[in-house]
Amino acid sequence: MCIKELFSTKRLESYEYIRVEEMRALAKGLYALSGSQIMLKDYLSDVSFNVISRIVLGKKYLDENETKSSVVTPEEFKKMLDELFSLNGVLNIGDSIPSVACFDLQGYVKRMKSLSKKFDRFLEYVIDEHNEKKNGVKEWVAKDMVDVLLQLADDPNLEVKLTRTSVKAFTQDLIAGGTESSAVTVEWAMSELLKQPEIFKKATEELDRVIGRDRWVEESDIPCLPYIEAIVKETMRLHPVAPMLVPRLVREDCKVAGYDIVAGTRALVSVWTIGRDPTLWDEPEVFCPERFIGKSIDIKGHDFELLPFGAGRRMCPGYTLGLKVIQSSLANLIHGFVWKLPEKITTGDLNMEEIFGLSTPRKIPLIVILQPRLPAQAYFQ
Numbered sequence: 102m103c104i105k106e107l108f109s110t111k112r113l114e115s116y117e118y119i120r121v122e123e124m125r126a127l128a129k130g131l132y133a134l135s136g137s138q139i140m141l142k143d144y145l146s147d148v149s150f151n152v153i154s155r156i157v158l159g160k161k162y163l164d165e166n167e168t169k170s171s172v173v174t175p176e177e178f179k180k181m182l183d184e185l186f187s188l189n190g191v192l193n194i195g196d197s198i199p200s201v202a203c204f205d206l207q208g209y210v211k212r213m214k215s216l217s218k219k220f221d222r223f224l225e226y227v228i229d230e231h232n233e234k235k236n237g238v239k240e241w242v243a244k245d246m247v248d249v250l251l252q253l254a255d256d257p258n259l260e261v262k263l264t265r266t267s268v269k270a271f272t273q274d275l276i277a278g279g280t281e282s283s284a285v286t287v288e289w290a291m292s293e294l295l296k297q298p299e300i301f302k303k304a305t306e307e308l309d310r311v312i313g314r315d316r317w318v319e320e321s322d323i324p325c326l327p328y329i330e331a332i333v334k335e336t337m338r339l340h341p342v343a344p345m346l347v348p349r350l351v352r353e354d355c356k357v358a359g360y361d362i363v364a365g366t367r368a369l370v371s372v373w374t375i376g377r378d379p380t381l382w383d384e385p386e387v388f389c390p391e392r393f394i395g396k397s398i399d400i401k402g403h404d405f406e407l408l409p410f411g412a413g414r415r416m417c418p419g420y421t422l423g424l425k426v427i428q429s430s431l432a433n434l435i436h437g438f439v440w441k442l443p444e445k446i447t448t449g450d451l452n453m454e455e456i457f458g459l460s461t462p463r464k465i466p467l468i469v470i471l472q473p474r475l476p477a478q479a480y481f482q
């Protein structure tokens with residue numbers, strides 16, 4: 102369903118204008134802040150949330166003007182998302198020691214239940230709104246992903262019936278899976294580039310050579326930018342967004358590397374460790390995009406030494422969309438701006454610690470100063 106309906110090439114292409122509009126809005130916003138210190142992640146998160154929100158829900162939910170009549174304010178919704186990401190990454194004692202689960206010692210279950218009610222109210226509203234637009238319209242065409250899911254839910258021939266609850270759950274997963282991941286990756290990529298000016302220079306040279314200085318990078322340019330693609334792979338090797346993937350349940354007894362694993366065991370795959378394994382990578386701690394140049398290693402779940410989107414049936418369904426957002430926003434940020442660290446912070450001082458949880462964002466958000474690099478009119482297109 103994901104491959105054929107939600108993330109088909111045709112559908113993703115039809116949303117390209119959304120990604121372009123949001124990227125241009127980011128460039129314009131950053132242009133206005135030229136010379137001031139900014140916390141990069143705030144801007145990246147807003148862009149990726151706006152893109153996902155428009156593609157999945159049909160409009161921006163963090164925009165006052167577009168959510169006037171909605172059940173939540175943009176501030177409340179932002180808080181709900183923060184709480185969702187935070188609770189997804191916690192270690193709940195009751196999961197490991199079932200005998201104490203009923204006491205909810207850390208209060209996480211109570212918080213999850215309260216959040217779940219808020220999300221449910223919001224998702225009910227979204228679905229009602231979509232149904233209202235659809236009802237009675239002849240030759241109605243699905244626009245956003247909720248439309249597609251509701252269309253599938255109406256299909257009597259579907260092998261596994263999609264219920265209203267499944268549509269809500271799927272919608273929530275799409276928002277949660279698609280929002281933070283690209284912002285976290287782009288923030289890490291920029292941090293690595295700022296730490297190694299030589300690599301930054303090579304990336305800029307590639308962009309000047311292929312794109313020139315009078316236009317933005319388009320998605321169709323990406324295959325002509327192998328160094329940018331290599332930077333993205335190298336960032337995902339060292340900073341995979343989901344370091345332990347999604348937990349798996351072992352279905353039958355098996356042996357792995359000489360260890361007996363019994364059916365029912367919860368298995369975690371540490372892609373973080375695989376990405377730093379010295380038997381697989383030369384100098385694994387060094388950020389070196391060149392290691393991917395001329396190599397066929399991809400990140401689509403086939404090459405097991407690099408699995409930032411996972412692999413198999415539970416692999417990330419949104420990987421093509423995620424890659425498009427990461428590659429084009431990274432390329433345009435490098436192309437459109439001269440980057441500097443705040444005074445008194447040298448490349449050597451730049452802290453590269455991460456928070457290790459469900460995802461691995463920077464521990465200390467990246468603060469930068471940007472100056473425009475393209476002609477002024479480019480920022481107002």
Ligand code: HEM
Binds near residue numbers: 279342416
């Ligand atoms: C931008 C970079 C992204 C990264 C690095 C990423 C990474 C991942 C990873 C590692 C998983 C778990 C896969 C596994 O355990 O094998 C996952 C699952 C998932 N991702 Fe992504 N993702 C990204 C973007 C997106 C986007 C754009 C969407 C949707 C709009 C999305 C939706 C999902 C969903 C729904 C799941 C759960 C799939 C399941 O449990 O069956 N992701 N993602």
